[in-house]
Amino acid sequence: MTEFFIRRTLQSVLVLFLITLVTFGLIHAAPGGPFQMMLAPGLSPEAMKVQAHNMGLDQPLPMQYLHWLGNLLQGDLGYTFKNHVPIGQVIWPTVKNTFILMGVAWLLTLIIAIPWGIYNSTKEYSLSDQTASFISYIGFAMPTFWFGIILQQIFSIKLDWLPLADMYAMDKEGQLGDLMMHLILPVTVLTLSFLAAYVKYSRSSMMEVLDKDYIRTARAKGVREGKVIYKHALRNALIPVITIVALDLPLLVAGAALTESVFNWPGMGRLFVQMAVAREYSVLMAITLLTAVIVIIGNLIADLLYAVVDPRVQLGKRGGRSA
Amino acid sequence: MAEKLLEIENLTAGFLTVGGTVKATEHVSLSLDKGQTVCLVGESGSGKSVTSLAIMRLIDYSGGAILEGSIRFQGEDLTKRSQDEMIRIRGNKIAMIFQDPMSSLNPVYTVGDQIAESIMLHRKKGKKEAHKMAVDMLRLVGIPAPEIRAKQYPHELSGGMCQRVVIAIALACDPDLLIADEPTTALDVTVQAQILDLLRSLQKELGMSILLITHDMGVAAEMADRIAVMYAGIIVEEGSANDIFARPSHPYTEGLLKSVPGLDGSRGDELYTIRGNIPGLSQLPVGCRFHPRCPHAKDICREKSPPAFRVTEGHHASCWMYMEEGGAAAWKNESKPEVSR
Amino acid sequence: MSEANMQTSAVIPPVDVQAVKPLKRPPGPWRTAWTKFRRNPYAMSGLVVLLIFVICGAFAPWFTKYDPAKIDLMFANLKAGTDGHLLGTDEMGRDIFARLLYSARISLAVGFSVAAGSVIIGTLIGSISGYFGGFIDTCFMRLVDVMNSIPLLFLNILVLAIFGTEFRYMIMVLILTSWMSVARLVRGTFLQLREMQYVEAARAIGVSNFGIIFRHLLRNASFPIIVNATLMVGAAILSESALSYLGLGIQAPQTSWGLMLTNAREFMLVDPLQSVYPGVCILLVVLAVNFIGDGIQDSLNPRQKMSERRIDRWRKSFLKSKI
Numbered sequence: 001m002t003e004f005f006i007r008r009t010l011q012s013v014l015v016l017f018l019i020t021l022v023t024f025g026l027i028h029a030a031p032g033g034p035f036q037m038m039l040a041p042g043l044s045p046e047a048m049k050v051q052a053h054n055m056g057l058d059q060p061l062p063m064q065y066l067h068w069l070g071n072l073l074q075g076d077l078g079y080t081f082k083n084h085v086p087i088g089q090v091i092w093p094t095v096k097n098t099f100i101l102m103g104v105a106w107l108l109t110l111i112i113a114i115p116w117g118i119y120n121s122t123k124e125y126s127l128s129d130q131t132a133s134f135i136s137y138i139g140f141a142m143p144t145f146w147f148g149i150i151l152q153q154i155f156s157i158k159l160d161w162l163p164l165a166d167m168y169a170m171d172k173e174g175q176l177g178d179l180m181m182h183l184i185l186p187v188t189v190l191t192l193s194f195l196a197a198y199v200k201y202s203r204s205s206m207m208e209v210l211d212k213d214y215i216r217t218a219r220a221k222g223v224r225e226g227k228v229i230y231k232h233a234l235r236n237a238l239i240p241v242i243t244i245v246a247l248d249l250p251l252l253v254a255g256a257a258l259t260e261s262v263f264n265w266p267g268m269g270r271l272f273v274q275m276a277v278a279r280e281y282s283v284l285m286a287i288t289l290l291t292a293v294i295v296i297i298g299n300l301i302a303d304l305l306y307a308v309v310d311p312r313v314q315l316g317k318r319g320g321r322s323a
Numbered sequence: 324m325a326e327k328l329l330e331i332e333n334l335t336a337g338f339l340t341v342g343g344t345v346k347a348t349e350h351v352s353l354s355l356d357k358g359q360t361v362c363l364v365g366e367s368g369s370g371k372s373v374t375s376l377a378i379m380r381l382i383d384y385s386g387g388a389i390l391e392g393s394i395r396f397q398g399e400d401l402t403k404r405s406q407d408e409m410i411r412i413r414g415n416k417i418a419m420i421f422q423d424p425m426s427s428l429n430p431v432y433t434v435g436d437q438i439a440e441s442i443m444l445h446r447k448k449g450k451k452e453a454h455k456m457a458v459d460m461l462r463l464v465g466i467p468a469p470e471i472r473a474k475q476y477p478h479e480l481s482g483g484m485c486q487r488v489v490i491a492i493a494l495a496c497d498p499d500l501l502i503a504d505e506p507t508t509a510l511d512v513t514v515q516a517q518i519l520d521l522l523r524s525l526q527k528e529l530g531m532s533i534l535l536i537t538h539d540m541g542v543a544a545e546m547a548d549r550i551a552v553m554y555a556g557i558i559v560e561e562g563s564a565n566d567i568f569a570r571p572s573h574p575y576t577e578g579l580l581k582s583v584p585g586l587d588g589s590r591g592d593e594l595y596t597i598r599g600n601i602p603g604l605s606q607l608p609v610g611c612r613f614h615p616r617c618p619h620a621k622d623i624c625r626e627k628s629p630p631a632f633r634v635t636e637g638h639h640a641s642c643w644m645y646m647e648e649g650g651a652a653a654w655k656n657e658s659k660p661e662v663s664r
Numbered sequence: 665m666s667e668a669n670m671q672t673s674a675v676i677p678p679v680d681v682q683a684v685k686p687l688k689r690p691p692g693p694w695r696t697a698w699t700k701f702r703r704n705p706y707a708m709s710g711l712v713v714l715l716i717f718v719i720c721g722a723f724a725p726w727f728t729k730y731d732p733a734k735i736d737l738m739f740a741n742l743k744a745g746t747d748g749h750l751l752g753t754d755e756m757g758r759d760i761f762a763r764l765l766y767s768a769r770i771s772l773a774v775g776f777s778v779a780a781g782s783v784i785i786g787t788l789i790g791s792i793s794g795y796f797g798g799f800i801d802t803c804f805m806r807l808v809d810v811m812n813s814i815p816l817l818f819l820n821i822l823v824l825a826i827f828g829t830e831f832r833y834m835i836m837v838l839i840l841t842s843w844m845s846v847a848r849l850v851r852g853t854f855l856q857l858r859e860m861q862y863v864e865a866a867r868a869i870g871v872s873n874f875g876i877i878f879r880h881l882l883r884n885a886s887f888p889i890i891v892n893a894t895l896m897v898g899a900a901i902l903s904e905s906a907l908s909y910l911g912l913g914i915q916a917p918q919t920s921w922g923l924m925l926t927n928a929r930e931f932m933l934v935d936p937l938q939s940v941y942p943g944v945c946i947l948l949v950v951l952a953v954n955f956i957g958d959g960i961q962d963s964l965n966p967r968q969k970m971s972e973r974r975i976d977r978w979r980k981s982f983l984k985s986k987i
Contacts, residue, residue, distance in 0.1 A: 015813055026823060138951075141898065141946075143905050147943075213423055213427045214426060216421065222414030224410055281825075288822065312478045
């Protein structure tokens with residue numbers, strides 16, 4: 001157990017370190033140097049030098065990297081170039097908003113998808129099963145942002161039932177009911193695009209389990225069919241589903257940048273797009289790192305869940321699934 | 324005469340497929356007395372397992388159905404029971420064990436839980452008491468340190484150990500009939516003998532009947548009071564173990580017995596094999612199903628399917644050889660059956 | 665005639681050689697696959713749809729007399745059908761049908777070049793990693809880990825923000841975030857082949873085994889790579905439209921479906937249909953490409969359960985393009 005955690009932590013640290021290198025490297029590989037444009041325009045070369053010196057830009061790259069990394073380890077993400085606001089202040093509120101949006105969409109997806117998949121596993125090729133297949137084909141091939149736009153046109157503009165965008169109406173900041181109204185459209189978009197995949201996954205996983213000998217044993221014992229499914233089959237069927245959900249964590253964390261942009265949702269994804277357009281590199285680096293950290297923690301949680309659900313899995317000795 | 328526990332009459336069971344109904348067993352009749360062991364013997368694909376699943380009415384879950392016939396267990400016809408009624412019989416009065424013990428146990432529950440579940444279901448015991456009884460069951464099936472084993476998961480046990488657990492699950496509610504579908508096939512030879520011994524001693528102790536399904540004539544010889552030989556979905560010969568081994572009367576049974584390697588045969592003796600393969604269920608031959616492989620096939624065999632003829636009292640064979648009175652040993656005097664290579 | 669034949673002919677009357685028709689050479693794997701592919705209605709309709717789009721894109725000037733980039737405010741927001749504007753004009757007087765046609769060009773170009781580039785890079789990295797193993801392998805696999813810990817859309821946006829939104833950079837960055845699956849596949853095949861007897865044998869007689877493995881690799885892994893590539897085409901088209909929609913992809917005066925959606929969204933009160941057309945085009949092309957990929961896969965390996973495999977593969981490409 002301890003050994004597992006130590007090993008995983010070391011691995012994670014290595015991955016994080018590589019990510020800092022990659023992002024830092026990428027930003028400094030930009031033609032003309034990344035911070036060139038950040039300096040106030042129209043400065044004399046001398047003044048430019050002074051400013052560059054103040055920002056530490058005249059130091060050799062490895063020194064800059066170490067400096068940045070040192071600050072990072074102390075929790076100092078730096079400041080934005082334009083307004084010189086602490087980056088933490090810019091990011092943290094959006095993290096919360098993203099979690100609200102993605103959390104709701106995610107929970108809804110799982111709550112609908114797993115029972116639906118299980119139902120379909122016992123009713124192969126039924127109308128319900130075909131519907132799920134159809135949704136999955138469309139869901140995979142349709143651009144999510146387009147789907148969002150279409151929903152806005154129908155439900156916000158034509159019918160005027162739901163708010164077009166944003167998280168709260170102007171005068172209703174912080175009201176739960178208003179938040180719910182604003183959640184409906186983006187959550188629909190996100191749920192519909194992931195729903196089908198999860199339905200299919202839980203269906204196929206369940207079908208595989210229902211074919212197993214131990215299900216026959218359970219029936220031979222005189223267990224009710226309902227109980228066979230929710231007690232004997234479900235737990236086994238959930239094992240692969242957990243893996244998939246864990247692998248999708250980057251989505252939860254990054255937020256769907258596109259959906260957030262379409263619905264003007266003040267989340268991390270939209271912030272990332274805005275900052276990219278504004279070329280606020282430090283913010284981009286910070287968000288990238290933050291998402292990576294959350295993804296890694298998520299994977300760790302998935303491993304723990306795995307060990308809880310499946311007694312065959314001993315932490316650190318897991319076969320089959322690679323980290 | 325002993326009390327009849329199970330009477331199968333005219334059982335036809337099959338699977339519904341896109342291409343129509345495929346009959347896996349046809350007109351199977353079989354009976355089992357209290358405390359008796361009957362072996363159902365045949366090659367894989369002969370319909371043995373389908374018969375057992377039909378008795379349990381588990382065939383409904385594998386896309387199959389009972390098409391015809393009756394299964395009378397303790398006087399009531401199981402084919403007329405709903406699945407809701409069957410769950411009170413399954414695991415309680417009729418229990419079943421399967422071929423592969425490792426995959427027959429649910430990997431996410433402890434073996435104690437899995438035994439206790441059956442006790443809680445049928446004996447209406449509380450969780451604690453059921454677990455105590457589960458430990459007792461483990462002790463009964465000869466598992467050392469049962470208190471510790473009960474808390475372990477199937478993957479922590481060996482194959483033989485798992486089969487003991489499977490037997491413990493089956494016997495937890497003291498069933499009247501135990502159906503054992505190839506209980507030793509997946510196990511090592513030494514473990515096989517242990518499991519068979521265990522089944523025999525438990526049968527004596529608990530007084531149940533056993534329907535043992537096997538492809539292994541050796542197992543049948545060791546366990547059976549009566550033997551029914553199945554071929555391509557029908558019972559071709561049925562009789563007491565003595566009858567079958569002393570006077571095998573259907574050419575197929577004789578072939579099966581001859582193809583068991585004996586320790587007495589000298590090395591280098593050609594082992595007998597029945598030529599050809601068991602036909603697929605969708606391409607059964609017309610007439611006697613065994614005729615394409617039969618060394619004694621006559622014209623009538625190619626045209627009409629033989630009914631069960633009486634060989635001696637309580638010994639029947641479905642072969643045209645027995646149509647005429649006294650024809651019992653007619654073909655035995657013919658030339659030696661051909662040995663196929 | 666050999667001795668064995670002599671003996672046989674003593675028993676069996678000799679066969680009249682002339683009377684026996686020469687056996688037809690059994691069809692090769694490609695031909696068998698094509699036969700199966702042709703019988704798959706989904707795959708064939710996918711192929712037809714894709715061909716239509718390819719023809720429309722390649723010969724765009726034949727289908728419309730309008731220049732998609734020509735701004736003429738005199739003719740802004742024309743209704744469909746007026747003055748030969750098949751689908752009308754947008755807010756700047758550009759012919760919508762012409763824009764759709766020329767966008768097909770861009771989208772398909774992006775799709776195919778990204779797929780081709782990813783196959784090349786992925787095969788290269790995969791074979792180096794699989795052939796040398798050890799430290800190099802570990803390095804590449806860590807790199808894959810890193811890539812999988814960052815939401816890939818973030819990485820796309822980051823790179824485009826740094827290097828600028830030029831077409832070649834977009835292709836580059838899409839390749840950069842697509843090669844991993846091919847690399848994994850090739851690496852796996854390489855590891856398998858390395859263990860094989862004939863490679864040992866080849867080494868014994870002094871043949872360069874990299875060459876041998878590579879040749880076998882092409883034979884063994886070419887089909888899975890092709891299937892993978894078709895899915896990458898779809899994913900790349902989705903990514904391109906997403907990036908263009910966010911303003912980080914194709915820039916005016918060039919045109920792309922994603923870009924058209926950006927414009928259409930601003931004018932959705934005026935002309936809601938404008939945002940329908942490009943989305944439908946994206947949906948159709950991606951669906952077509954995915955069906956073709958499935959068709960290829962199924963024509964090669966009918967044993968696996970079709971629907972589940974499809975979901976698995978589609979999901980992977982989907983995650984890539986939508987995060």
